Amino acid sequence: MRIVIIGNGVAGMEAALAVREREPSWEISLISEESDHFFSRTALMWVFSGQMSHRDIEPLERDAYTRLGFRRVRARATCIDTAKRLVSLAGGLDPVPYDRLLIASGSRPRSGPWPGSDARGVGHFVTLQDLAWYEDEVHGGSSRAGGPPRPDAHLPVSASDSPYRFREVAAERRGRLARQPAIIGGGLIGIEAVEVAVTAGLRPRFFIREEWFWPIALDPRESQWIADRMSHHGVDVHLEHEVEMLEADSDGNVTAVRTNEGRYEADCVVIAIGVMPNTSWLAGSAIELDERGGGVVVDESLKTSAADVFAAGDCASVRWFDGTRRPEQLWYTARDQGRVAGRRLLGDSPRYERGAWYNSAKLMDIEYTTAGLVNWNLDGEKSWFFEERGTVRSTTRVVVQQDRVVGFNMLGRRWDHSVLIRWIEEQRSLDWVLAHLNDAAFDTELVPPLRISGA
Amino acid sequence: MQRSTPSSFRRYAFREHEVDQQGQNGLLTTYREGWRNRSILGLTISLLLVTFYVVLYWEHKVQEQFGVAPLTAFSESVGLRNRWYLYGFLYSVAMIAGAIYYLRRHGNSRYNRYRITVNVAIQIALGFTLPFVMPLFGGKELYFSYFWPLKYDYLYPQTLADVPLYFALYTVVGSLLAAPVLAVLYGKRWYCSWVCGCGGLANTFGDPWRHLTSKSTKSWRFEQLSIHLVLLIAIGTTFLIGLDWLIGSEHPTFHRIVSGNDWKDWSIKSFYGFAVGSILAGVIGTGLYPIFGPRVWCRNFCPMAAVLGWIQKVGRYRIKVKPGMCISCGNCSTYCEMGIDVRSYAQADQSFTRASCVGCGMCAHMCPRGVLKLENSWDRPEDKERQRLSVVDF
Numbered sequence A: 001m002r003i004v005i006i007g008n009g010v011a012g013m014e015a016a017l018a019v020r021e022r023e024p025s026w027e028i029s030l031i032s033e034e035s036d037h038f039f040s041r042t043a044l045m046w047v048f049s050g051q052m053s054h055r056d057i058e059p060l061e062r063d064a065y066t067r068l069g070f071r072r073v074r075a076r077a078t079c080i081d082t083a084k085r086l087v088s089l090a091g092g093l094d095p096v097p098y099d100r101l102l103i104a105s106g107s108r109p110r111s112g113p114w115p116g117s118d119a120r121g122v123g124h125f126v127t128l129q130d131l132a133w134y135e136d137e138v139h140g141g142s143s144r145a146g147g148p149p150r151p152d153a154h155l156p157v158s159a160s161d162s163p164y165r166f167r168e169v170a171a172e173r174r175g176r177l178a179r180q181p182a183i184i185g186g187g188l189i190g191i192e193a194v195e196v197a198v199t200a201g202l203r204p205r206f207f208i209r210e211e212w213f214w215p216i217a218l219d220p221r222e223s224q225w226i227a228d229r230m231s232h233h234g235v236d237v238h239l240e241h242e243v244e245m246l247e248a249d250s251d252g253n254v255t256a257v258r259t260n261e262g263r264y265e266a267d268c269v270v271i272a273i274g275v276m277p278n279t280s281w282l283a284g285s286a287i288e289l290d291e292r293g294g295g296v297v298v299d300e301s302l303k304t305s306a307a308d309v310f311a312a313g314d315c316a317s318v319r320w321f322d323g324t325r326r327p328e329q330l331w332y333t334a335r336d337q338g339r340v341a342g343r344r345l346l347g348d349s350p351r352y353e354r355g356a357w358y359n360s361a362k363l364m365d366i367e368y369t370t371a372g373l374v375n376w377n378l379d380g381e382k383s384w385f386f387e388e389r390g391t392v393r394s395t396t397r398v399v400v401q402q403d404r405v406v407g408f409n410m411l412g413r414r415w416d417h418s419v420l421i422r423w424i425e426e427q428r429s430l431d432w433v434l435a436h437l438n439d440a441a442f443d444t445e446l447v448p449p450l451r452i453s454g455a
Numbered sequence B: 001m002q003r004s005t006p007s008s009f010r011r012y013a014f015r016e017h018e019v020d021q022q023g024q025n026g027l028l029t030t031y032r033e034g035w036r037n038r039s040i041l042g043l044t045i046s047l048l049l050v051t052f053y054v055v056l057y058w059e060h061k062v063q064e065q066f067g068v069a070p071l072t073a074f075s076e077s078v079g080l081r082n083r084w085y086l087y088g089f090l091y092s093v094a095m096i097a098g099a100i101y102y103l104r105r106h107g108n109s110r111y112n113r114y115r116i117t118v119n120v121a122i123q124i125a126l127g128f129t130l131p132f133v134m135p136l137f138g139g140k141e142l143y144f145s146y147f148w149p150l151k152y153d154y155l156y157p158q159t160l161a162d163v164p165l166y167f168a169l170y171t172v173v174g175s176l177l178a179a180p181v182l183a184v185l186y187g188k189r190w191y192c193s194w195v196c197g198c199g200g201l202a203n204t205f206g207d208p209w210r211h212l213t214s215k216s217t218k219s220w221r222f223e224q225l226s227i228h229l230v231l232l233i234a235i236g237t238t239f240l241i242g243l244d245w246l247i248g249s250e251h252p253t254f255h256r257i258v259s260g261n262d263w264k265d266w267s268i269k270s271f272y273g274f275a276v277g278s279i280l281a282g283v284i285g286t287g288l289y290p291i292f293g294p295r296v297w298c299r300n301f302c303p304m305a306a307v308l309g310w311i312q313k314v315g316r317y318r319i320k321v322k323p324g325m326c327i328s329c330g331n332c333s334t335y336c337e338m339g340i341d342v343r344s345y346a347q348a349d350q351s352f353t354r355a356s357c358v359g360c361g362m363c364a365h366m367c368p369r370g371v372l373k374l375e376n377s378w379d380r381p382e383d384k385e386r387q388r389l390s391v392v393d394f
């Protein structure tokens, strides 16, 4: 049996491991344009700052391919011939035949819709190549641990619209490193790009269209705290700014961001206005894509419209618990989908079922945990909010609908989301939850427990 | 083009601790600092440390060769009785300096703060001041912070006979009863990360290099072999020396082979002191911090760590993993000074206890998603065995 997997991200690699676990002799090929090794995309920011090396963010030892008998194909896939069962590759490489195929091609950053978005010195923070570009602009190179493995000879044929292409570096042209970076887009990737710039000793500008930072997850009180921390660390947070264009000098290097509020100088711009399924390369293949969003349409067991072709991870449009169909752009879900897809490649018929929503993040130095339905604007929902300002500073928000708790939004402390989710499933009341809240605490030892005054 | 200097010192990492948060505050710039990454400067520091230890342990050789005993001469000129006091003093200074370095980065967490403070205080009180003061009052210099088998000669019958009775009792009860019992209750960390001088130096002075400890499977295999080998030798040596104490006077050859004191005899006792006490614990264990990370000795050779590690496996201590939340970023593994691939457990949702874990708490501290928690608990269903296939064990 020939298994071919496009993408060696978490979805692709988990699937490959699941297949190998049961079938020691099947032929497994992993095609990747971006990197030789599976790495943790969530960890790009730490490589930038120097907290980790490229090697450190790879969850497998570097001999994994040999040890597990995976065939590495470092190339760009350009098309899938579902009739002949072939994946064609760029650069005149031989097409790869498959019996069963998994598409796990992840996300690509949304490009800036404004004039000047393609100026030199403008980029993203999503791929290894983006990381290399941003490091070059700000630090003049990677840390002492070295850069990512550079592509083999056949990769320069990478298409000009590929998210994995190497970008030109404005700092090199200018002969001077970036001093005034600007980050556009107030989401998680945006704040990471901001934080790494702060660590490099700069005062980045952070342009956010909304009224407050990250409104899909935070309410104004929570967001205010984060914004205060950002300002405290020297970030110029610009809320309610609509970017209108990016200006460049005669040489093509970016010089400023122009918004509805004015003109702001910038010599390096990171556009972080979201990601979308990385599926444009599938345009000519007979595989159904979502009209809205462009994700690969899959059924409950992650099968696409083509026979023996499956999709998992950021590129797949799956059905959410509320019935809508869209991709889930999360590490955990990509991993779970990869495991399900692996069983599908083995011939089982597992179902991918999305459990309760949970997530965590770190916003500057404040940890964030959420579980259940928060910021969904449910009918008759009420929020219970508590701000702790003692030895520990934290906020706790519990969302209640019809006398039962449906969601949690927590900043500053650590919580075991699996306990919170269990309480939601058990339809607990607010009083019960508040009385038991510390059972879900996951703080490190010696941290005083949360005391809710007046409760 | 000029490289920018990381400015962690300027604004971000040296942070006010007005908020007691548990996680790492701000980003570290570890790999952008050459001396922490085997640059020429880093290697030079290592060379200086090795040289220092060689002179310290074999000063008589240096004297034979060059006619000077630099450390002794210096110690006496500053009024210290001998070079070991100088060593104790420098050791304490290195720990204090390292503790400041460490706490400025990670001191926002109470666990880190308390642990390092206690450890430094014990070194100053029991590792330096008390042994310094006791001879002033006509006593022996005794180290209350070390136990057998780390302090390998503390259970030698001759030692027990020579020290005051209360100290002999302290050592026997401490080594054979208290240390193991505490390890059952709290894991080996009560000793390795709160009390021990070797661990204390590693966690303070050695902290800048903690990311250098190898996480490879190969290094794990080596560690399992080497640490148990040393333990075996330690037990064997103690046993033979005990036997020698009983029957040595009737068997002069046996006595010479086991406990001959002349350095040139290469007796088992002096060999152990040389190979384990000086080379492994001193020259390699500390001298190579800037190359192999700060726990070379503790991880690969310390017989006390081997014993406590076994006990830890059956005791209450474990690292609890919050299910499904790990993003496989690798911060935990990178900053584990014992070279444990914490991530491999975390991403498999597997709470775990590894024999080598010294409970420094840094994995939990560094984790940006709050996945890990150190705890002491008997309530630990099914987690001794790894649940699902994990990438390291494949």
Ligand SMILES: Cc1cc2nc3c(=O)[nH]c(=O)nc-3n(C[C@H](O)[C@H](O)[C@H](O)COP(=O)(O)OP(=O)(O)OC[C@H]3O[C@@H](n4cnc5c(N)ncnc54)[C@H](O)[C@@H]3O)c2cc1C
Binding pocket: A006, A007, A008, A009, A010, A011, A012, A031, A032, A033, A034, A035, A041, A042, A043, A044, A045, A075, A076, A077, A078, A104, A105, A106, A107, A125, A126, A127, A189, A192, A278, A281, A312, A313, A314, A315, A328, A329, A330, A331, A332, A334, A360, A361, B327
């Ligand atoms: C900066 C950043 C921070 C993040 N932080 C978090 C976080 O904290 N928590 C969280 O849950 N999620 C986070 N995410 C999202 C998370 O990383 C993704 O959801 C996850 O990596 C998706 O995995 P995947 O396997 O689907 O795709 P990817 O990891 O994107 O892998 C895509 C693979 O497909 C290959 N590929 C694509 N197209 C082609 C082609 N045409 N030919 C050949 N190969 C191709 C690439 O080489 C790559 O190997 C973050 C993302 C970013 C960018």
Ligand code: SF4
Binding pocket: B332, B335, B336, B337, B338, B339, B340, B342, B356, B357, B358, B359, B360, B361, B362, B363, B364
């Ligand atoms: S596993 Fe964690 S607590 Fe144990 S030694 Fe490693 S970093 Fe320290």
Ligand code: SF4
Binding pocket: B325, B326, B327, B328, B329, B330, B331, B332, B333, B342, B343, B346, B347, B366, B367, B368, B369, B370, B371, B372
């Ligand atoms: S446990 Fe935490 S630090 Fe370790 S890999 Fe997972 S998310 Fe990263």
